[in-house]
Amino acid sequence: MLAATGSFLLGVTLPINLRATGPVEPMQPQVLAVSGPQEPKPIANVNRFQGAIAHRVEFSQQTIGQLEATRFQSALPSQFKGTMLRQATLDPKHKAIALTFDDGPWPKTTTQILDILKKNNIKATFFWVGRYLQTYPELGKQVAAAGHAIGNHTWSHQYIKYNEDGAAREIDRTSSLIEEVTGVKTSMFRPPGGILNNGLTAYAQKNNYAVIMWSADSFDWRTATQSLIENVMSQANSGGIVLMHDGGGNRARTVQALPDIIARLRKEGYKFVTVPELLQMQEQDMKKQETAQK
Ligand SMILES: [Zn+2]
Structure with missing residues (x-):
């Protein structure tokens, strides 16, 4: 409301x-x-x-x-619009990582993940499925109000080929609903299943979205809690983007693993940022390098 x-x-x-x-x-x-x-x-x-x-x-x-x-x-530096990236390139003195959650909003698990993030004072990035946001708009509002960044993850989350009209329906409708529910005009898109050649990504890039992939896949949808923690820790790096899920099915294991993942990354010196913040850091680092070279 x-x-x-x-x-x-x-x-x-x-x-x-x-x-x-x-x-x-x-x-x-x-x-x-x-x-x-x-x-x-x-x-x-x-x-x-x-x-x-x-x-x-x-x-x-x-x-x-x-x-x-x-x-x-959820605003991105303009140089990244229309591009595709799996992680940011940061100055080695920075140690920052972005936690991302796909396929919500989802009852119970989205709220549980919000609680864990709040307790740890962390802002993350959520990629929403339009039809779930339509079903759970109040959850969506809570996510945005808590200061997290929001991206588009299509309307219906299907692994099929799309012509341009079909892709437009999947992506435009979701972005419109995100804006209607939260006021956020997102320019981040993540393709379902990470599929890059079925028409969705091409449409998104043509329309100036940054296609945000990931560098560390937790495989939380198919692995036990302990191995999903190991998956994240073994792939974590500075500038990295971690893929997890708060919706689309039973995400109890993700909820269970998240406090440990946060504690272990923090112990290794990572700072937690949103994807837009990560890209702002890259932009600033690049500007500093350019200035230093002159
Ligand atoms: Zn997904």
């Missing part, structure tokens, strides 16, 4: 907010709707109007500030 109200406010109250950057005009029609019935004392009434305006302006700015923050969480 919050995010739906948010998108509504962004559309409707943004002009009010922009006007409010100057001195507040006391008699805007929008404000009349907020104030109560007329009262006999005119001076008190003016004060009430001003109070209501101040409150309304503060509310709009807060809401828009939150929306901007949520959008920013």
Whole structure:
């Protein structure tokens, strides 16, 4: 509800907010709707109007500030749009890794993973399946509100070939719903099953999405808890992107493994970032190198 109200406010109250950057005009029609019935004392009434305006302006700015923050969480440096990558290339002095969760939102396990991430003060990246977001929009709102980054993982998660219209339906519909539910306009796409040649990735790249693959596959959908931990640890590297799942089936093993994975990576000195943050780090490192070479 919050995010739906948010998108509504962004559309409707943004002009009010922009006007409010100057001195507040006391008699805007929008404000009349907020104030109560007329009262006999005119001076008190003016004060009430001003109070209501101040409150309304503060509310709009807060809401828009939150929306901007949520959008920013999933914003990518423009140089990566239309590209495909399995990990970031970072200066060796950085040790950063991105945890990613696919196939949600999903009842129970998405909430459990959110709780673990919150306890550990970690922001991650979630790639959503549109039809699950349609079924569980409240879970989606919780993920976005917690500050995690959001990517597109198609509408129906099928391993079939698509023509351009079919790919457009899978990808556009999902991105529209993500924006409608959370206010996030995502430019990250991850193909189901990592399939790169069935028409989806081509469409995504043509439409300026960055195709985000992974460098460390937990195989959490098919392995026991202990071996999925080992899978992540043996493939972890700086700039790496770890693939796990919070939805699409029973993810109890992922929930069980996650605290250990976090503890062990942390012990090895890793900092946890979202995919957009990882790419921002790469961009900054590249700029520093360019400056140093000059
Ligand atoms: Zn998937």
